[in-house]
Amino acid sequence: MSDLLIKNCKILQTGASRTAILPQHDIFVRGNRIEAIQPTGQADESHFRMVIDAKGMLAMPGLINTHSHVPMVIFRGLAEDVSIEKWFNDYMWPLESNLQAEDVYWGMQLGLAEMIEAGVTTVADHYFYMDEAAQAVEKAGTRALLGWAMFSSNGLEMIEKTGEFVQRWQNAANGRIRTIMAPHAPYTCDDEFLRASAKKAAELGVGIHIHASEEMGQTRASLEKRGLTPIQVLQQTGILDLPVILAHGCGLLPEDIELLSRYPTGVACAPKTYLKLAMGMTPVTELRQAGVAVGLATDGAVSNNTLDIFESLRLMAMLQKDRHGSPEVMTIPEALNIATRGSATVMGMADQIGALEPGYLADIILVDLNGMHHQPLHSITASLVYNTRASDVQTVIVDGKIVMKDRELLTLDKAEIVAQVQRSMERLAQRQPNRRIQVYNP
Amino acid sequence: MSDLLIKNCKILQTGASRTAILPQHDIFVRGNRIEAIQPTGQADESHFRMVIDAKGMLAMPGLINTHSHVPMVIFRGLAEDVSIEKWFNDYMWPLESNLQAEDVYWGMQLGLAEMIEAGVTTVADHYFYMDEAAQAVEKAGTRALLGWAMFSSNGLEMIEKTGEFVQRWQNAANGRIRTIMAPHAPYTCDDEFLRASAKKAAELGVGIHIHASEEMGQTRASLEKRGLTPIQVLQQTGILDLPVILAHGCGLLPEDIELLSRYPTGVACAPKTYLKLAMGMTPVTELRQAGVAVGLATDGAVSNNTLDIFESLRLMAMLQKDRHGSPEVMTIPEALNIATRGSATVMGMADQIGALEPGYLADIILVDLNGMHHQPLHSITASLVYNTRASDVQTVIVDGKIVMKDRELLTLDKAEIVAQVQRSMERLAQRQPNRRIQVYNP
Numbered sequence: 088m089s090d091l092l093i094k095n096c097k098i099l100q101t102g103a104s105r106t107a108i109l110p111q112h113d114i115f116v117r118g119n120r121i122e123a124i125q126p127t128g129q130a131d132e133s134h135f136r137m138v139i140d141a142k143g144m145l146a147m148p149g150l151i152n153t154h155s156h157v158p159m160v161i162f163r164g165l166a167e168d169v170s171i172e173k174w175f176n177d178y179m180w181p182l183e184s185n186l187q188a189e190d191v192y193w194g195m196q197l198g199l200a201e202m203i204e205a206g207v208t209t210v211a212d213h214y215f216y217m218d219e220a221a222q223a224v225e226k227a228g229t230r231a232l233l234g235w236a237m238f239s240s241n242g243l244e245m246i247e248k249t250g251e252f253v254q255r256w257q258n259a260a261n262g263r264i265r266t267i268m269a270p271h272a273p274y275t276c277d278d279e280f281l282r283a284s285a286k287k288a289a290e291l292g293v294g295i296h297i298h299a300s301e302e303m304g305q306t307r308a309s310l311e312k313r314g315l316t317p318i319q320v321l322q323q324t325g326i327l328d329l330p331v332i333l334a335h336g337c338g339l340l341p342e343d344i345e346l347l348s349r350y351p352t353g354v355a356c357a358p359k360t361y362l363k364l365a366m367g368m369t370p371v372t373e374l375r376q377a378g379v380a381v382g383l384a385t386d387g388a389v390s391n392n393t394l395d396i397f398e399s400l401r402l403m404a405m406l407q408k409d410r411h412g413s414p415e416v417m418t419i420p421e422a423l424n425i426a427t428r429g430s431a432t433v434m435g436m437a438d439q440i441g442a443l444e445p446g447y448l449a450d451i452i453l454v455d456l457n458g459m460h461h462q463p464l465h466s467i468t469a470s471l472v473y474n475t476r477a478s479d480v481q482t483v484i485v486d487g488k489i490v491m492k493d494r495e496l497l498t499l500d501k502a503e504i505v506a507q508v509q510r511s512m513e514r515l516a517q518r519q520p521n522r523r524i525q526v527y528n529p
Numbered sequence: 530m531s532d533l534l535i536k537n538c539k540i541l542q543t544g545a546s547r548t549a550i551l552p553q554h555d556i557f558v559r560g561n562r563i564e565a566i567q568p569t570g571q572a573d574e575s576h577f578r579m580v581i582d583a584k585g586m587l588a589m590p591g592l593i594n595t596h597s598h599v600p601m602v603i604f605r606g607l608a609e610d611v612s613i614e615k616w617f618n619d620y621m622w623p624l625e626s627n628l629q630a631e632d633v634y635w636g637m638q639l640g641l642a643e644m645i646e647a648g649v650t651t652v653a654d655h656y657f658y659m660d661e662a663a664q665a666v667e668k669a670g671t672r673a674l675l676g677w678a679m680f681s682s683n684g685l686e687m688i689e690k691t692g693e694f695v696q697r698w699q700n701a702a703n704g705r706i707r708t709i710m711a712p713h714a715p716y717t718c719d720d721e722f723l724r725a726s727a728k729k730a731a732e733l734g735v736g737i738h739i740h741a742s743e744e745m746g747q748t749r750a751s752l753e754k755r756g757l758t759p760i761q762v763l764q765q766t767g768i769l770d771l772p773v774i775l776a777h778g779c780g781l782l783p784e785d786i787e788l789l790s791r792y793p794t795g796v797a798c799a800p801k802t803y804l805k806l807a808m809g810m811t812p813v814t815e816l817r818q819a820g821v822a823v824g825l826a827t828d829g830a831v832s833n834n835t836l837d838i839f840e841s842l843r844l845m846a847m848l849q850k851d852r853h854g855s856p857e858v859m860t861i862p863e864a865l866n867i868a869t870r871g872s873a874t875v876m877g878m879a880d881q882i883g884a885l886e887p888g889y890l891a892d893i894i895l896v897d898l899n900g901m902h903h904q905p906l907h908s909i910t911a912s913l914v915y916n917t918r919a920s921d922v923q924t925v926i927v928d929g930k931i932v933m934k935d936r937e938l939l940t941l942d943k944a945e946i947v948a949q950v951q952r953s954m955e956r957l958a959q960r961q962p963n964r965r966i967q968v969y970n971p
Contacts, residue, residue, distance in 0.1 A: 165907050167860075171856065201901040205902075362848065363856060364856050365854050365858075392912070411807070412807050414611060414806050460643045462602075465604070470605075473833075474834050478918055505899075
């Protein structure tokens with residue numbers, strides 16, 4: 088007896104430079120894994136506990152958000168049209184001084200609901216009060232890699248504290264929850280703190296999720312202050328020896344890219360944030376050419392302002408063409424490869440998620456390409472990159488379980504989440520003079 | 530007796546540098562115009578033939594697409610990841626040699642259906658077989674400014690022919706259809722043809738819709754070949770003396786902007802096309818500073834690949850920040866002003882559409898901002914620019930008539946349109962050697 092049969096769908100398969108669409112196939116799910124994929128018509132439906140008829144749908148791997156601060160959705164819309172310095176010092180860091188544990192619990196649920204509705208099944212989250220974030224993931228039924236953000240100003244004891252969080256939640260929720268150490272950035276964590284973070288991560292057998300070289304100004308400031316790029320700082324403090332998710336990298340120099348190619352680092356690209364904050368752009372093409380994995384991300388909703396990986400995919404692809412002055416750069420197969428296998432590699436899960444193949448975890452989304460904005464469907468893959476909206480995602484399966492069916496969430500209560508979040512809007516929106524959790528001065 | 534009461538909605542009002550949201554108001558519609566706007570609670574519902582309860586919705590002016598080739602939706606997805614030269618010479622212009630009148634009829638309906646679903650109520654369309662396009666607009670119930678595209682190679686008699694189209698359809702469908710002369714571009718129309726087009730347009734009392742300075746390569750080529758920018762060519766041939774919709778302008782020089790500021794020209798900005806084809810970007814901020822009206826556009830779906838003005842709005846705003854290296858450029862109020870009054874001005878209809886005010890045409894969309902990707906709604910205007918998806922548009926009213934209610938199209942038959950369009954997919958996708966409608970060699 089298998090658990091789930093998804094029948095009658097087209098299936099997206101992504102390779103390094105080519106993409107295939109299997110026509111009319113079935114996906115067999117046993118437990119939390121894909122057991123088999125075969126042409127429709129051979130399955131005995133009585134052998135499955137549940138059958139989904141996915142006629143007219145495209146099945147693809149659940150989308151992966153390789154860098155976010157999901158609970159920040161509670162602040163969205165509160166910091167618009169301001170410089171990156173003001174964004175941190177006058178808005179975000181003052182606002183975050185209002186944060187309480189229960190805000191994270193409800194904010195995480197809100198963001199997870201938004202992501203499920205957009206086909207995002209896995210997220211690398213980097214925030215505060217992460218026990219509450221983990222509880223929300225447990226409830227939502229999705230997959231997450233959670234790191235408790237920390238700064239030098241928290242003191243070295245914070246490394247112990249977040250290390251305990253790592254141990255508490257590693258492989259919880261049937262393995263859906265994994266953990267990571269999350270020092271904030273080289274400009275908010277001094278070398279001693281970075282070294283101690285790396286040591287703790289190695290001791291616990293986990294990786295590091297960190298912001299670095301977010302934009303070129305940071306790189307220049309680091310070079311001026313100490314003669315090292317932020318990436319060289321990460322190397323010297325031992326961070327790069329670990330599996331690292333490096334967020335943004337819009338300020339990477341060619342020598343940084345060469346350096347990263349020698350370490351197990353993946354880079355998270357969140358293009359909408361970079362446009363909105365005029366940060367430049369991750370050198371995606373150059374990183375890939377150097378052999379560095381790149382994944383898609385949204386960053387937090389105060390810069391993005393949504394958590395929509397289809398939008399990140401589209402923007403990333405178009406902006407590579409734009410940056411290189413060539414429409415031939417970042418082809419549709421390469422963009423889809425980044426969105427699936429690239430992001431899975433950044434998460435350290437290349438053999439577990441990001442592909443629909445036997446043995447992979449059953450994180451599957453069904454996308455409806457029948458809308459007027461897709462028709463006539465001359466190219467399914469072009470439509471996936473350039474036409475697909477979050478609202479085209481119909482059904483979402485994570486770890487073999489259905490979390491959204493025909494756009495109805497099965498694990499989260501939207502009305503309750505919205506009510507809870509709206510209750511705190513006024514308190515959360517207050518900005519008090521000189522009350523901030525950090526100062527931005529890279 | 531009035532015709533329609535839209536009660537209980539928030540209303541977006543856009544000024545040049547600020548935006549207001551009226552809370553809980555009613556919109557009274559008489560005939561095809563807005564009669565009054567007042568706080569909810571004062572209307573006698575028995576005085577209205579129809580009442581829409583828009584509780585929880587935001588009412589805003591119907592979106593305007595200031596430059597498209599709508600029927601090109603039938604080719605979407607057929608020209609990806611190729612240079613602009615190949616896009617024209619190896620894809621688009623060979624593909625368009627397959628075009629038949631009925632393709633335009635069904636393609637226009639498909640594109641109009643997509644646009645209605647995305648809240649677009651008015652389009653400036655520049656294509657072929659425009660009688661069929663006009664029939665589709667008549668049926669859809671939307672508003673359009675239609676121009677029959679022409680090249681020098683069609684001969685001067687084409688100007689007469691498309692002039693007849695102009696006269697045939699001007700102010701048809703209760704004024705919903707207006708017409709314009711549409712010479713393709715300075716690089717496909719010689720000076721004699723441009724002069725004759727301008728003369729005919731003046732004679733007919735209509736404007737000109739033309740591509741020019743689409744990217745910097747065209748400007749350079751024009752300067753090399755004849756010592757004039759494409760904009761100077763338009764000036765010398767008398768085109769600029771007329772009301773002009775100028776598509777793209779990514780190759781505008783500072784002197785072109787100064788020149789345009791002295792003429793009744795508006796510029797249509799279709800940012801997604803520019804990214805996909807690496808064309809640069811319309812200098813929106815500079816044009817506005819010089820007093821030139823700018824509107825939002827999608828261009829055709831073979832470059833875009835959708836007809837989504839919310840996406841154009843978001844991209845335009847973000848890319849101005851990116852281009853100027855400053856998040857403070859192109860604020861939310863200015864972006865919304867461009868999307869509403871700016872686009873209306875480009876269409877030559879600044880006193881008719883693009884605002885919800887008494888006396889304006891009743892082109893109104895109701896947008897649902899209750900989705901998880903908007904919550905909590907700290908800023909309605911931020912959500913409109915950065916969070917809103919086409920799928921958030923619930924109800925669409927054009928010329929006082931409802932064309933979409935709760936996402937159900939009332940004027941067009943989606944199943945029939947898709948069936949008709951799919952029937953011709955194979956024929957339309959053929960590319961035959963040396964069969965093309967033009968050659969791109971600016």
